[in-house]
Structures are given as structure tokens and as C-alpha cells.
Amino acid sequence: MSGRDEWSVGCRDLAGRRRDVTVFVSSDDKIVLVAPPGEAAVLGPLDVGRLRAALRDAVVVVAQHPE
Template identity: 90%
Template sequence: MTGRDGRDEWSVGCRDLAGRRRDLTVFVGTDDKIVLVAPPGEAAVLGPLEVGRLRAALRDAVVTMAAPAPRTGT
């Protein structure tokens, strides 16, 4: 998925400790590092399905990071 600022980012649903719906965000940083953003000031509680989605998002981020940059010009 592509975020608002044009970077690749993935969102994974979760809950906080109070049971409210929240999101974890995964994206590739400018220094070729994977960035995981948790709900502000909260712990993220993941069930088995959300763990699978987080794993898939992390895998997709690594694949995106490893893909060669598109060539421009001739």
C-alpha cells in the first residue's frame, strides 16, 4: 500500500490494553530501515490473525526495500 506522502506503508489493526481499536504502521524509512509505528503512548495487543498480518506487512516492506530502483532515462 502507498501512503499519503508517496511512501510504501502498511497498516495492521490491533487493540490497545483498554481494548480500543488502534493501528500499527509499517514503512520503509529513508535510511533503508523498517519502521514500526505503534499507537502513541500505548501497547499494541495482537491476536493470532493480527500477528500474521504484521508478519506479512514486515515481509512486504523488506521486499519493497530490496527491490531495485526503477531506471529512468535512456
């Protein structure tokens, strides 16, 4: 796996603090989303687009690794 198999998407928690949702590809080619610890992730429309793009990129990485 390359070092680019991880993406970070900015968001806010319920208190309005800046946080990140992380998307990465695990060693067994699963797509993993990590939300802020113990928090809800509040995404605006642009952030949702970025999350969608990160998920799409992760799927492409997984598809490139035959089982």
C-alpha cells in the same frame, strides 16, 4: 519510493480500543514500526499474521532498492 511503502495492521490497546500498528520504509531504506502513541499493541493471531506479512512486504521493498 511508491506510495505503497506503508502498511497498517489493526490491533487493540490495553483498554480494548481499536488502534493500528504502522510499518513503513524510511527514506534510508530502514523498516520502521510505529505502535499506538503511549500504548501497548495487543495483537490476536490473525493480526500477528498481518504484521508478519507487512514486515515481509517491507523487506521486499528494501531489497529492491540497491544501496
